[in-house]
Amino acid sequence: MILICRKKNNVPESLKSGFVSLVGRPNVGKSTLLNHLIGEKVAIVSKRPQTTRSCLRGILSDPDRGQVIFVDTPGIHKPKHLMAKSIIEQAMHVLQEVDWHLFVVDATEAPGPGDRFIADVLANKAPQTFLLVNKVDKLPKGQKEQFLKAYTDLGHFRKVFQISAKHSEGLDEVMTALFKELPVGPALYPEDEYTDQTERVMVAELIREQVFRRTGNEIPHATSVYIEQYKQRTADLTYISAVIVVERDTQKRIVIGKQGQKLKEIGEAARLTISSFLGTQIYLELFVKVMPHWRNERKKLMELGYEVERNAEKG
Ligand SMILES: Nc1nc2c(ncn2[C@@H]2O[C@H](COP(=O)(O)OP(=O)(O)OP(=O)(O)O)[C@@H](O)[C@H]2O)c(=O)[nH]1
Ligand SMILES: [Mg+2]
Known part of the structure; x- marks a missing residue:
């Protein structure tokens, strides 16, 4: 950094x-x-x-x-x-x-x-x-x-x-x-900026937050979220599709829930927080994908947007 x-x-x-x-x-x-x-x-x-x-x-x-x-x-x-x-x-x-x-x-x-x-x-x-x-x-x-x-x-x-x-x-x-x-010094960021995270990252995080809040046992930790599509359809409607990644089929079934109920609940809650964060209506589509062992493989971690130093795999 x-x-x-x-x-x-x-x-x-x-x-x-x-x-x-x-x-x-x-x-x-x-x-x-x-x-x-x-x-x-x-x-x-x-x-x-x-x-x-x-x-x-x-x-x-x-x-x-x-x-x-x-x-x-x-x-x-x-x-x-x-x-x-x-x-x-x-x-x-x-x-x-x-x-x-x-x-x-x-x-x-x-x-x-x-x-x-x-x-x-x-x-x-x-x-x-x-x-x-x-x-x-x-x-x-x-x-x-x-x-x-x-x-x-x-x-x-x-x-x-x-x-x-x-x-x-x-x-x-x-x-x-x-x-x-703190030392005397100038502002290092524009005064109206309050985070270094991009909107896309924030949106993926808000979805992950709902997975953390609405699933139990090992599911939250085995989950990652990435944004697939992010398009402003009209002045006040943004279309977002996101993928919830898990490690196993059993976890995928849990995240989807009976007749898709759990995924619907996650999507509904995420849509509300994202909509209030972006100040616009959003259409949110969620997909669940299995990516075995993603937490332990450098290539998959990088694909999912994590920073992994080359020597992190050792030791
Ligand atoms: N009662 C009470 N709960 C708090 C307070 N601060 C945080 N919490 C709760 O503690 C839990 C953990 O809060 P986080 O802010 O996610 O904690 P964190 O240290 O960032 O956790 P990690 O990101 O996992 O390291 C949440 O349920 C919060 O609502 C507090 O001042 N009082
Ligand atoms: Mg924290």
């Missing part, structure tokens, strides 16, 4: 800019936090771990304070497939390149090996790291600090915040502190 070079010429001292990672183990609420910080849905969210599969950017432009480019990362875990291995490697690269880190943890659970692993990776970056203890809304009064010390003890973080990403609680304090710490 190549970040943008920045020139400091003629930038008022009051305007800051920088890249900030959102890092943590799966399911702690990084993508929820990104969406609430930006005020737009840029990342899909589900209650299942390992929802995010790319290091996507969400851009916050504030005319008085500057611009922050947040980089959401896939939850860091022990990878079981080439796909997970390569996306976690990309997340590790991001951690080397950004200006600041928001290390997100779950206030309702004690720190686990995953949190400790990330704390170790961030050990020499702790002065440029805020620890965000998320989901405090889930804890009853009096227990909100249950695991706070255990998390704080994971490193010498610059600051610690207790937040609820879902309810946007504590986020203003995080932003105020962040703007204080």
Whole structure:
């Protein structure tokens, strides 16, 4: 991943800019936090771990304070497939390149090996790291600090915040502190841009989100989505056809459901979110295709739009 070079010429001292990672183990609420910080849905969210599969950017432009480019990362875990291995490697690269880190943890659970692993990776970056203890809304009064010390003890973080990403609680304090710490610099993206993802990618992600939300067991993780056709038919109607890829025939049958009921449900929900995202009517057609072992084969991963480094297959 190549970040943008920045020139400091003629930038008022009051305007800051920088890249900030959102890092943590799966399911702690990084993508929820990104969406609430930006005020737009840029990342899909589900209650299942390992929802995010790319290091996507969400851009916050504030005319008085500057611009922050947040980089959401896939939850860091022990990878079981080439796909997970390569996306976690990309997340590790991001951690080397950004200006600041928001290390997100779950206030309702004690720190686990995953949190400790990330704390170790961030050990020499702790002065440029805020620890965000998320989901405090889930804890009853009096227990909100249950695991706070255990998390704080994971490193010498610059600051610690207790937040609820879902309810946007504590986020203003995080932003105020962040703007204080970031370097003086110019906006790196146009002020009306809020993500680096293309419309097509966003649409495929919104479909994948519904698969994650509406199927269980191994199906969500064995699924990928790509867009086959994307055509503006009239001023207010866009035709989109997309393919949901699974690994096995049995999974295909589950995604389609009895008399196509499950696929219809996924399509209906996706159509509504895509339509509201694009601000136009859409006609959505979904197909299901079996691509055996796609998560473990470099060529198939690349065909499906995943970035896989040549050496990712080794080790
Ligand atoms: N109650 C509560 N739930 C939250 C909060 N933040 C996130 N969640 C929920 O936690 C689940 C996981 O949220 P995500 O934002 O997808 O988590 P993530 O860290 O991006 O997960 P991965 O992409 O899998 O690494 C979802 O069901 C969210 O609604 C919060 O502040 N409070
Ligand atoms: Mg996520």
